[in-house]
Amino acid sequence: MIHFVGAGPGAPDLITVRGQRLVRQADVIVYAGSLVNEEILKEAKAGCAIYNSASMTLEEVLEVLLKAERTGRSAVRLHTGDPCLYGAIREQMDALEREGIEYDYTPGVSSFCAAAAALEAEYTLPGVSQTVIITRLAGRTPVPQAENLESLAAHRASMVIFLSAKETGEVCRQLIEGGYPPDTPAAIVYKASWPQEKTVRGTLDTLPALAAQEGIEKTALITVGGFLGGEYERSKLYDPSFSHGCRQAQKD
Missing domain, CATH: 3.30.950.10 (Tetrapyrrole methylase, C-terminal domain)
Incomplete structure (x- = not known):
């Protein structure tokens, strides 16, 4: 299993609980260098192989992930923020599907x-x-x-x-x-x-x-x-004069 994980925007405590757990369990981590805070990598276990993808091509990243899968090791592909935005994640997932390799995707804070x-x-x-x-x-x-x-x-x-x-x-x-x-x-x-x-x-x-x-x-x-700016209207959600499924409007 290959795990795609959103590392969050930078602060190491803004990675999700699930993402942190996967980082701690990983045998191999490929992280987006210069964007992912390296403090997060301190959660990796001893002996974890860590690769900085900043200087790698797609093919080189996939080679590391495929090798991990074929040798029975858990791999995390660690992206900045949430990889659904400018993360170039689709091409990686499609490549894994062509190889018949399972993966999952843990979102992060953008x-x-x-x-x-x-x-x-x-x-x-x-x-x-x-x-x-x-x-x-x-x-x-x-x-x-x-x-x-x-x-x-x-x-x-x-x-x-x-x-x-x-x-x-x-x-x-x-x-x-x-x-x-x-x-x-x-x-x-x-x-x-x-x-x-x-x-x-x-x-x-x-x-x-x-x-x-x-x-x-x-x-x-x-x-x-x-x-x-400073101008806006009051939200209806908490307006006492507005009814919704959880509350009836208050009468004057």
């Missing part, structure tokens, strides 16, 4: 959740936004044309932009061109949940200069939207 915690923010505020767009700026790896930032900006939803901190200026330019007002609240969160965590708040027209001033160019998320 960095976009840790960014919200760092900002003390809620992405889905009543009367502001009920939609979260998770995306990235096109670069050496393209994005589908219909998903370019200018097109997505037309929704003016809450947005979290991965893998784009080096081009914060271009991100903000495209979002403004697409429909967000220049004074839309925006923030960049560097290394969410790590000891080095840093948050910078501004607006779309000020954030590039603020991020440059702080030297933030990588390992950061850009967040944009009215959810970062």
